[in-house]
Amino acid sequence: MPLDAYEVLGVSRDADQSEIQRAYRRLARKLHPDVNKDPGAEDRFKDLSAAYDVLSDPEQRKRYDAFGENFRRVGADVDPDAYRRERAYAGAGAAGRRSGGWGGDGAGGFNYSGAGDDIDLDDLLGGIFGARGRGRSGWGPVSGSDHETEVNLTVEEAFAGTRRTLSLRDSDGPRTIDVVIPAGVVDGQRIRLRAQGGQGTGGGPAGDLYLVVHIEPHPRYRLEGRDLHVVLPISPWEAALGSSVPVETPGGRATVKVPAGTSSHRRLRLKGRGLPNKGGMPGNLFAETQIKVPPSPSAEERELFEELRKVSTFDPRSSS
Structure with a gap:
């Protein structure tokens, strides 16, 4: 029956x-x-x-x-x-x-x-x-269910790709599988692993396993899609005079040009230095400037700052 x-x-x-x-x-x-x-x-x-x-x-x-x-x-x-x-x-x-x-x-x-x-x-x-060939389940071969599990990555792992050994449990008991996470995955992306889900019945094929990517918060980088955002500390003289400043990226150290007259919160773009994108445009890295002053200036530094205060007509609170 x-x-x-x-x-x-x-x-x-x-x-x-x-x-x-x-x-x-x-x-x-x-x-x-x-x-x-x-x-x-x-x-x-x-x-x-x-x-x-x-x-x-x-x-x-x-x-x-x-x-x-x-x-x-x-x-x-x-x-x-x-x-x-x-x-x-x-x-x-x-x-x-x-x-x-x-x-x-x-x-x-x-x-x-x-x-x-x-x-x-x-x-x-x-x-x-098709009255013949029914499986034990009573309504013929039935495909296995699709399963879903979350994979936590660092920004560096999302940038470069990584490997994971996953421990899974299904009706046949626990099992482990090794998976490759490709470079350039983004937060929320689903990676499909064919035939790694629930087992079928009556000779039906196994379902798929979906890995849902979660990129963990990072102390340095902030992610928006494939774009990376990072705070770039600069000195008052680098901001005023302009300079080429090193910046750390997940792919290694890069150099960003700070234009003369830069204020805090200015965004400087490093094109293509965000998360990679196989077959598409990579993300960008945006360095947001943050002017920092010496916390304990030396006597000479204090003297120079005093001299600057005397000769400068710049008013940072002016609307002009």
Whole structure:
């Protein structure tokens, strides 16, 4: 007897997605092999996962509602009403064989008299209905669910790329996989690892694993997409006279030109020195100037600053 996805999850056929998700989570906690040591729990958990895979996907659920357990084998152009009529016709034929009303011998498929040969209706319509080859789950091969996990990176790792060994847990128990994080990933980016998600049932393929990138806050750099922002401390004389100033970047030390007359909070761009972008434009690095004065000026420095105060007519509070 084929399993019914709604019965497995214990929800009504008009249940919304939130009800389906709540039912799955409740039963998964109860039936997971790591928690439930009952000999039949693992099979029930696999049935539960297969049912959830079907009903949690709106498109798959729509086809399941229309075609039942054979929904994966019914062609995309098959009309649901025509499908049901054919199934009803096939069911009537089976009843006829049992009562003798169809003139069959009751030994097998629908007995079509007139062509001289017995034709099995299941063979005749197998390309549409796919009555054979159902997996243990009851509704044919079901793809495994997609999984998602977060990967925390530093700015330097996002810039250069890195490797991670991930510890995962699924219905088959714990496992580890080695993954390569490419250079230039950005915060929130999803990296797809094919066939590394949940295992399929009934011969179905495994789902995918998605790595969601989270770039941790950095004491020096601030990220906006692929652009990097960094504070660039400069001296009063570098700001007034102009200078070439070194700045640290994730790719190494660079030099930025500070124009004469620069004030604090001026943004200086280093083109292409942000996060790389394979096949696209890399980000930029923006150095924001911050004028700093000596915290404990020497006697000579104080003298020079006093002289500057005497001769300078500059008023930083003037609106001009």
